Amino acid sequence: MDTSRSPVTLNELADRFGGEVTGDGSVRLSALGTLERAEKGQLSFLANSKYRRQLADSKASAVIVGEADRDATTLPRIVTPHPYLYFARVAAFFFPPPPIVPGVHRSAVVEAGSAIGSSSSVGALAYVGKDVVVGERCMISNHVSIADGVTLGDDCRLFAGVVIYADCHIGSRVILHSGVVIGADGFGLAPDQGRWVKIPQGGRVIIGDDVEIGANTTVDRGALDDTVLEEGVKLDNQIQVGHNVQIGAHTAIAGCAGLAGSAKIGKRCTIGGSAGISGHIELCDDVHVSAFTMISKSITKPGRYTSQLPQMTHAEWRNSAPYIRRLDDLAAELKALQKRTAKG
Numbered sequence: 294m295d296t297s298r299s300p301v302t303l304n305e306l307a308d309r310f311g312g313e314v315t316g317d318g319s320v321r322l323s324a325l326g327t328l329e330r331a332e333k334g335q336l337s338f339l340a341n342s343k344y345r346r347q348l349a350d351s352k353a354s355a356v357i358v359g360e361a362d363r364d365a366t367t368l369p370r371i372v373t374p375h376p377y378l379y380f381a382r383v384a385a386f387f388f389p390p391p392p393i394v395p396g397v398h399r400s401a402v403v404e405a406g407s408a409i410g411s412s413s414s415v416g417a418l419a420y421v422g423k424d425v426v427v428g429e430r431c432m433i434s435n436h437v438s439i440a441d442g443v444t445l446g447d448d449c450r451l452f453a454g455v456v457i458y459a460d461c462h463i464g465s466r467v468i469l470h471s472g473v474v475i476g477a478d479g480f481g482l483a484p485d486q487g488r489w490v491k492i493p494q495g496g497r498v499i500i501g502d503d504v505e506i507g508a509n510t511t512v513d514r515g516a517l518d519d520t521v522l523e524e525g526v527k528l529d530n531q532i533q534v535g536h537n538v539q540i541g542a543h544t545a546i547a548g549c550a551g552l553a554g555s556a557k558i559g560k561r562c563t564i565g566g567s568a569g570i571s572g573h574i575e576l577c578d579d580v581h582v583s584a585f586t587m588i589s590k591s592i593t594k595p596g597r598y599t600s601q602l603p604q605m606t607h608a609e610w611r612n613s614a615p616y617i618r619r620l621d622d623l624a625a626e627l628k629a630l631q632k633r634t635a636k637g
Contacts, residue, residue, distance in 0.1 A: 299323065300321040300322060300323040300334070301321070301322055301323075302318060302319050302320065302321055302322070303316075303317070303318045303319070303320050303322065303336075303355050303369050303370075303371060304318035304319060306322070306336075306371065306383060306386075307371055309386070310379060310382050310383060310386075311373065312357070312371040312372060312373040312379060313371065313372040313373070314369070314370075314371055314372075315363060315369070315370050315371075315372055316355075316367070316368065316369035316370055317369045318369065320354050320355050320369045321334065321354075322334060322335065322336045322354060322355060323335075324336070324387070325337070325380075325383070325384060325387055326353060328344065328347040328348055328350075328351045328353065328356070329347055329350075329351070331351055331352055331353035331354075332352055332353070333352065333354055334354055335353050335354060336353060336354065336355050336356070336357070336383065337351060337353040337355075337356050337357070338356060338357035338358070338376050338377070338379070338380040339356060339357070339358045339359070339362055339365070339376060340359070340376045340377035340380070342359075342361055342362055342365075345362065345365050348362070348365055348366050348368075349365075349366065351366075351368070353368065354368070354369065355368055355369040355370060355371070356368050356369075356370045356371075357370065357371050357373060357376045357379050357380050357383070358370050358371070358372055358373075358376055359372070359373065359374065359375070359376045360372060360374060390450065393412065393413065393414050393430055393431075393432050394414055395411060395412050395413060395414055396414055396415070397409065397414075397415040398415060398416050398417045398418075398419070398435075400417045400418050401415045401416065401417065401418065401419040401420070401421070402419070402420045402421065403415065403421040403425075404421060404422050404423040404425075404441075405423060406423045406424040406425075407421050407422070407423060407424060407425040407426070407427075408425070408426050408427065409421070409425075409427045410427055410428050410429035410430065410431060410447070411429070412429045412430045413427050413428070413429060413430060413431040413432070413433070414431070414432055414433065415427075415433045416432075416433060416434045416435035416436075416437065416453075417435040417436075418435055418436050419433050419434070419435060419436065419437045419438070419439075420437070420438045420439065421433070421439045422439060422440045422441035422442070422443070422459070423441045423442070424441055424442050425439050425440075425441065425442065425443045425444070425445075426443075426444045426445065427439075427445045427449075428445055428446045428447035428448070428449065428465065429447045429448070430447055430448045431445055431447065431448065431449045431450070431451070432449070432450045432451065433451050434450075434451055434452050434453045434454075434455070435453050436453050436454050437451050437452075437453065437454070437455045437456075437457075438455070438456045438457070439451075439457045440457060440458050440459040440460075440461075440476075441459045441460070442459050442460040443457050443459065443460065443461050443462070443463070444461075444462050444463065445463045445467070446463060446464045446465030446466070446467065446502065447465045447466070448465055448466045449463060449465065449466065449467045449468070449469075450467075450468045450469070451469045452468075452469065452470050452471045452508075453471050454471045454472050455469045455470075455471065455472070455473045455474075455475075456473070456474045456475070456477075457469075457475045457476060458474075458475065458476030458477060458498075458514060459476065460476075460497050461475050461476040461497050461498040461499070461500070461514070462497065462498075462499045462500065463475070463500045464500055464501045464502035464503070464504065464524065465502045465503075466502055466503045467500055467502070467503070467504045467505070467506075468504075468505040468506070469506050470505075470506065470507050470508040470510075470530070471508050471509075472508045472509035472510075473506050473507075473508065473509070473510055473511075473512075474510075474511045474512070475498050475500070475506075475512050476497065476498045476512070476513070476514040477511055477512075477513050477514065478494040478513065478514065478536075479494045479496075479513040479514060479515065479516055479520075479535055479536020479537070479554055480513070480535065480536070480554065481493075481494055481516050481536060481554075492516060493516075494513070494514050494515065494516050494536060495515075495516065495517060496514050496515020496516055496517055496518050496519045496520065496536065496537065497514055497515060497519045497520070498512050498513075498514050498515070498519065498520045498521075498522075499519045499520070499521045499522070500512075500522045500526075501521075501522060501523045501524035501525070501526070501542070502524045502525075503524055503525045504522055504524070504525065504526045504527070504528075505526075505527050505528070506528045507528055507529045507530035507531070507532070507548065508530045508531070509530055509531050510528050510529070510530060510531060510532040510533075510534070511532075511533055511534065512528075512534040512538075513533075513534060513535055513536040513538075513554075514536060515536050515537045516536050516537055516554075517537075518537050519537075520534065520535075520536055520537055520538050520539070521538075521539045521540070522534075522540045523539075523540060523541050523542040523543075523544075523560070524542045524543070525542050525543040526540050526541075526542065526543065526544050526545075526546075527544075527545040527546070528545075528546050529546060529547045529548040529549075529550075529566070530548045530549075531548050531549050532546055532548065532549065532550050532551070532552075533550075533551045533552065534552050535551075535552055535553045535554035535555070535556070535572065536554045536555070537554055537555040538552050538553075538554065538555065538556050538557070538558070539556075539557045539558065540552075540558045541558055541559045541560035541561070541562065541578065542560045542561070543560060543561050544558055544559070544560060544561060544562040544563070544564070545562075545563050545564075546563070546564040547563075547564065547565050547566035547568075547584065548566045548567075549566055549567045550564050550565070550566060550567060550568045550569070550570070551568075551569050551570065552564075552570045553569075553570060553571050553572030553573075554572045554573070555572050555573045556570045556571065556572055556573065556574055556575070556576075557574075557575040557576070558570070558576050558580075559575075559576050559577045559578035559579065559580060560578045560579070561578055561579050562576055562578070562579065562580045562581065562582070563581045563582065564582045565582055565583045565584030565585070565586065566584045566585070567584055567585045568582045568583070568584060568585060568586045568587070568588070569586075569587045569588065570582075570588050571587075571588060571589045571590075574588065574589070574590060574591045574592075575591045575592075575593075576588070576591070576592045577592060577593050577594065577595060578595060579595035579596075580592050580595055580596065580598065581596070581597040581598070582597075582598050582599075583597065583598065583599035583600075583601065584601075585601050586598060586599050586600045586601055587600055588600075
């Protein structure tokens with residue numbers, strides 16, 4: 294990716310995004326870089342004071358720092374209360390999304406009854422089913438498949454290979470990365486004498502505004518009710534969202550996590566990579582689940598939750614595993630000993 298753009302001064306960035314300029318505000322910047330690898334003409338940032346040593350050695354032309362680090366360098370700098378957030382906004386300025394060229398590619402198929410915004414684009418070999426509504430300034434990339442009855446709001450970006458099943462609703466400013474599948478059947482099966490009978494999945498997927506979903510993530514449609522992702526939800530790559538799951542506004546979930554059917558996740562939650570959420574449980578607002586944690590019961594109190602063992606050598610694990618298996622027995626023996634001691 295080209296990380297350069299027309300030069301901009303530190304003062305101009307501060308005029309646009311705020312913050313206090315210290316040092317030479319006329320320094321010209323045309324690219325971004327890390328503290329370790331930034332070169333002349335590049336802007337970097339320090340979000341955590343423990344990396345001050347890298348700041349001391351940085352060759353960046355300017356940096357973004359927090360109040361605690363305003364005197365940690367002589368480089369020209371912007372001082373701001375939230376340097377990482379500031380950097381995110383500057384990065385969006387340096388790396389704007391590619392412009393949309395309106396129109397439908399000659400190899401795309403748009404079925405009867407569909408309405409595509411006049412400022413939107415439909416790429417090569419894309420398919421748009423019947424009665425689909427696509428808002429303005431949307432980008433539908435090559436090989437995207439949108440089934441009948443889907444609605445997309447304005448300013449959506451669907452990258453190559455996205456699949457949206459019938460009747461799903463996508464809000465505005467939604468980003469779906471390559472390989473995302475929205476509205477596949479949920480895992481609904483009824484046992485019948487050693488065999489499985491499929492339960493039809495008649496719900497939809499409803500996605501709110503400003504949602505971003507990473508590559509190869511699947512969001513299943515509801516069985517009867519809808520699967521719902523509220524506004525501002527951010528999903529990483531390779532996540533499984535089961536049928537009838539509800540995810541509250543501004544919750545973020547890292548890669549390879551799995552949410553079983555009918556789980557309900559509150560607002561502003563975070564779920565770490567490879568964590569698992571059992572079905573039919575509820576997490577209240579502001580719950581933070583550590584990576585590789587399994588949540589099997591509802592959580593009603595905000596906070597951080599972790600259920601995992603620290604790493605150990607294989608030999609240590611072999612020595613510990615027999616005791617872990619016997620924890621229930623050991624707990625019972627301890628209770629019996631406490632009772633005998635109390636009587637004694």
